[in-house]
Amino acid sequence: MNKFWIVFSQTYFSKLKSKPFISTIIISIILIAVMVNLPKITSYFNKNHVEKVAVIDHTHQLFRPLNLQIKKVNKDIKLTPFEKGEAQAKKAVKDGKYKGYLILDKTSEGLPKASYYAMKLSDETVSDQIKQSLQQIKSMMATEQLGLNSQKLAKISAPVDFHKQSLDKGAKTEKEIDQARVLVYILVLLIYMMVVGYGSMIAQEIASEKSSRVMELIVSSVSPGIHMISKVVALALLGLTQYVIFFLTGILAIKLSGSDINEYLHQNIGLNHIPFATLIFAVIFFLLGYFLYATMFAVIGSLVNRLEEVGQAIMPVTMLIMIGFFLAIYGCMGNPESTLVTVTSYIPFFTPMMMFLRVGILSVPFWEWGSGILIMIVSIALLIWIGTRVYKGGVLMYQSSSVFKAMKSALKITKES
Structure with missing residues (x-):
């Protein structure tokens, strides 16, 4: 038994004191701390970083409600009216003055449609936020066309009342x-x-x-x-x-x-x-x-x-x-x-x-x-x-x-x- 403890203690403490083990523990602690505080770290680097988007509104009606909706969901996206035409908007994006430019229009049914242009499409944060906001506006316009008020719409979209309960008391x-x-x-x-x-x-x-x-x-x-x-x-x-x-x-x-x-x-x-x-x-x-x-x-x-x-x-x-x-x-x-x-x-x-x-x-x-x-x-x-x-x-x-x-x-x- 004495020989067991000799080999056991030598193996355990030599590994415990080894540089690879200690460095693994330190790196793991740092990674855990970073992962837990990732939202705070991300917000720190994104602080005061505003994404500017030039908006060409052919409808002359959609910019205002879209701008209000965007401000509710993401204050880091700033929509700016652009009156100089698409060619100048494209040049401004290439010069780095804007993240991208957006063209607002309407379908034959009078519902909003849009086209978004940017140098790179890998960052989908801005385009997704704009798309979601336009979806909200489209839903409101569609309900008005169908003659539905907000109460009727809420009743349709309300989730079904569904309750689950186990018959086994120990479950x-x-x-x-x-x-x-x-x-x-x-x-x-x-x-x-x-x-x-x-x-x-x-x-x-x-x-x-x-x-x-x-x-x-x-x-x-x-x-x-x-x-x-x-x-x-x-x-x-x-x-x-x-x-x-x-x-x-x-x-x-x-x-x-x-x-x-x-x-x-x-x-x-x-x-x-x-x-x-x-x-x-x-x-x-x-x-x-x-x-x-x-x-x-x-x-x-x-x-x-x-x-x-x-x-x-x-x-x-x-x-x-x-x-x-x-x-x-x-x-x-x-x-x-x-x-x-x-x-x-x-x-x-x-x-x-x-x-x-x-x-x-x-x-x-x-x-x-x-x-x-x-x-x-x-x-x-x-x-x-x-x-x-x-x-x-x-x-x-x-x-x-x-x-x-x-x-x-x-x-x-x-x-x-």
Whole structure:
């Protein structure tokens, strides 16, 4: 046990103090702060930046209502009457005096139509705002032509009175489900990133030690099984450390932002009352998923002779994680109660994401998520049992072959030793 803690502490603290880890944390904190405060940053750079548009009004009626409508929706767009003709308007746009120019006219039915010209059409903000404002004017003019007053129009456009309610008293409300979808999506993404990132890190570290022959010195004093498990546990704690830092940074940044996003997240995601059980399940399934895949990555790393071969060797395992991630996104955005989601939540390779998806969004009975956790524990124990035997022979084997052939050779070496 003492040797386990020696390898564990050396791996954990060396990675924790490493420049890549510290720089990743610092960059991530900066990115989180920027993302949370993006509306404020954008508004700061756009402050006092007015987009001028020259307007040629052939109707002599549409400019005034359009200008009033634009001022209501976007004060950064300034419409200016232009009487010098289209040729001069085009020249003024090319000279940079205007963002673009707009020609207002009417259809044969007396409804507004327009043409907008600009040097580049990639920025659709101005044109979209003008189009929406003209749509409002067109709707008002059309209702007047049809003899409809504002009360009749409001009655037609009013949404249907439609109410949804679950007959199951334990089921979540529609708002709770919408909040859970966003939260689960974020946490599933974190689980995916952490498992892929730290799992591949294990494979690379073991392959590096093996290729440099350092592994031969290590296994002479520490059993290969203890060496593998200690590295898996150490990097699990490192991943969980990063997980907690990201989560606390995000919460703190949102609470201190004082921006509209703070209110939006409180109202739509329920940031002020995130279910504690959801966070506990996130940690549980993150650890279970990590241990399952990290053991597989560690075994593959022990079978690789060169560091350059790691990426290709771990590709099948990475593909499994990606399939689980995309299935989880499908269930999160689609139907979390579908047969596909239910069945895959009991397949060990997909359980961490799929079962977490279900417990996060639905009211899943104890025996279902309990069965998922039990399946994961049994699968991890079986994988560690097999993995340590492969690992023991793999770290001492340097012949080049495919992963499956190398696995058979490693098991043979373990039996003979």
